[in-house]
Amino acid sequence: MRTSIATVCLSGTLEDKLRACAAAGFDGVEIFEQDLVVSPSSPEQIRSLAAGLGLTLDLYQPFRDFEGVTEDLLAENLRRAEAKFRLMNRMGIDTMLVCSNVATATVDDDAVAAAQLRRMGELAARYGIRLAYEALAWGRFVSDFEHAWRIVEMADHPNVGTCLDSFHILSRRWDPEAIEKIPAEKIFFVQLADAPELSMDVLSWSRHYRVFPGEGAFDLVRFMGHLVRSGYDGPVSLEIFNDVFRQAAEERTAVDAMRSLIRLAERTSIHLQEEGNGLGTMELATLPGVGEPLGFNFAEVKAGDPEHIRTLLYQLGFTSLGQHRTKQVELWAQNGVRMIINSQQADGMSPGISAVGLDVPDAPAAASRALQLKATPVTRRSQANEEVLQVVAAPDGTEIFLCQAEPAGPGWMSEFGGGTTVPAPGSITAIDHVNLSQPWQHFDEAVLFYESTLALSPRPSVEVPSPMGLVRSQVMHSSDGAVRIALNIAPLVFDGAGDGSGYPQHVAFACSDLVSVARTAVARGLEFLPVPENYYEDLEARFGLDQAFLATLRELNLLYDRDADGEFLHFYTATIGNVFFEVVERRTGYEGYGAPNAPVRLAAQYQGSRA
Structure with a gap:
């Protein structure tokens, strides 16, 4: 063609x-x-x-x-x-x-x-x-x-x-x-x-x-x-x-x-x-076929001063598995959930999401496809005895690692040492989704990138009100929900929204018992994103929740949603630099993201940014 x-x-x-x-x-x-x-x-x-x-x-x-x-x-x-x-x-x-x-x-x-x-x-x-x-x-x-x-x-x-x-x-x-x-x-x-x-x-x-x-x-x-x-x-x-x-x-x-x-x-x-009724004479492009990503391999936060990120991960039940043997990079884990803290060439840099690792069925084929679709390759320095990873840049600059799915876990973990050798056995079980802010002028480009290179499907976009204006959000996901990447357009009035770099992004962790995770976090000194009393009064009116359960939600600053398929509980940490964490518990068949609660989170973050 x-x-x-x-x-x-x-x-x-x-x-x-x-x-x-x-x-x-x-x-x-x-x-x-x-x-x-x-x-x-x-x-x-x-x-x-x-x-x-x-x-x-x-x-x-x-x-x-x-x-x-x-x-x-x-x-x-x-x-x-x-x-x-x-x-x-x-x-x-x-x-x-x-x-x-x-x-x-x-x-x-x-x-x-x-x-x-x-x-x-x-x-x-x-x-x-x-x-x-x-x-x-x-x-x-x-x-x-x-x-x-x-x-x-x-x-x-x-x-x-x-x-x-x-x-x-x-x-x-x-x-x-x-x-x-x-x-x-x-x-x-x-x-x-x-x-x-x-x-x-x-x-x-x-x-x-x-x-x-x-x-x-x-x-x-x-x-x-x-x-x-x-x-x-x-x-x-x-x-x-x-x-x-x-x-x-x-x-x-x-x-x-x-x-x-x-x-x-x-x-x-x-x-x-x-x-099957005729191909004509036009030659059409063929690309390496790739399956959907199988799950998140890791998420990475880059920070000049990583102390606050370390503290947040510890409070959420993660343990340190040590530092990379040749790089200023740390590995934290809980069960099979891996978080990277990257301090390389980050002097003075506020914490922010810099990379996402995805498990794919065939990493070389996935990388070849991405490059043929004009993705920008990213080269990372590595020693001769270190695993070579396939990396491309998403339109917003986030590095996407295409990792060969390994039943026993990624081989690169052996490059870390000096910390606890066994990940904590807490209630957090997976990365549920990653939320990335996008420059307004390149939102459609980002949707096409994730759909074409990674075989992720777009869900219908939604608009969420915030004190700074409407936030448009669109989730790209695999068919089984193992990979969910939410793309948000930052409101134009937000400081730094011209390139999306100043708008908070987050990693959401899935867990089996949100109340248990929250109580552990409280015991370790975590300060939750505050939720106003008006929210809980509205929650009671909408759902008629059991009073004891509602009291627990109030006590721990937890949020709640329910639809015909199930229930959703979640909480947010405070924002550090340009990143925060969310912990979610999906009950039965709930597949949403607590969209009715997003305005509460956005308003609380707005208030926090002005404090």
Whole structure:
């Protein structure tokens, strides 16, 4: 599959955009007219730069408001078009996107539109240019891709074909199956965009809220399936109008874009194989198949001064298994739950979650897949006799260790010593979930990363009120719930929320007896995150709890939730730096996260930050 991307997707100058696209691995680009108009580089210089970067210039766009006009206006439109054809020759671009008329069409007659497109095609042929006619979803007379194809068919000119844009088709709920009825040689170009489900006018939806494939709600796999079966084998390009993407670093956005196309190609290939009714001629990417993560291997907190983190872990029943023999890294454990405290190159650094280790069925395959999906590899210093671990960086910078699942426990544990040799046999039994804050402008990127590289599935996102604004949260999880990673967008008013680094994150531990863990923690001096009395009065009103049980919740600052599947008890520690811990007890089939209690936690943390 030949990949392309419109320069309108990215921030920066045209030259910056070309370099970012090449670095991300795209085959070509669409030149958005405004990017060229404002560039100080000549068309010849842009052509030379693209060639030097190994990029083809696949499309010049957009040419607006051509057909369905009076004869006088048509003459002006042809003059305008010829000027662009000469420009395209200078750039070496042979295809122009012609959008269905929105502003100047006054003749609602397909025969007239076809005749005018044919005249444009005749002019374009003199310059070796092809015209890809696209139905805009808000076109005055032509808004349906099948309608656009009928006009192209009537125009009956070898230089006039159609452009298919997934947004214009799927936003209007048109059935993409009709793509297969269009001759492949008359599909001159294809543009892809995903989008969230929103209730708004389609123009605003298109101009501001498009996202990359896999980051929205459109069924692009089915769309691509029909496209492949049509026999089309030209560029598959991204055209994303998104205010956030055009403010973010172009290199990062380009990588996110390329990852989305690679993942879409893989999903389309699987879809076509499952349907078994034709694969077409387009070559689709294949990636190493990986199973879901089997569980958490460890979580890591990095801190310049780790004393407070050590104290919290001790109060929760963890024991120290000593320090790494060559690094400033400590291992703490309870049963099979492992926590790393990393003090390397951390002078003056506030505590925060820096890494998560995941047990996977095949670590080399998982690492290979992540790298092919454009994940950034992370190299950690190790000695010859130390275990080599596969590590990649998540979009927020958290290091993800892909650890080979070992029934007897990870081999790297033997590299630690000097502490207690046997983990404490307390009530904490697993890492239940890890909560990571995300920069607001890269939230969709993070969801796609965890879904595509780690085979985690997104649960529906929720919004939780806090004194600082709404917090959007989305959980990525394995099918059995052994791995749960909650992604939160920090409120913009929060100090440091521009990159997500200042917003608290946490590790939640699962236990078999929360009250026992809480009493042990109290005995060891733990100060819980305080819960107001108003909460317990509301709890009593909502659930009618036994008074003795309610008294225990009050005494230990425990929180409670219940749904049709079971009960949920949990408590939080105070925040140290940028991290805190949660302990949870799930009873029977409860699968949530105590969302009704999140505002209590957020309000208490807000009060604590102001103390």
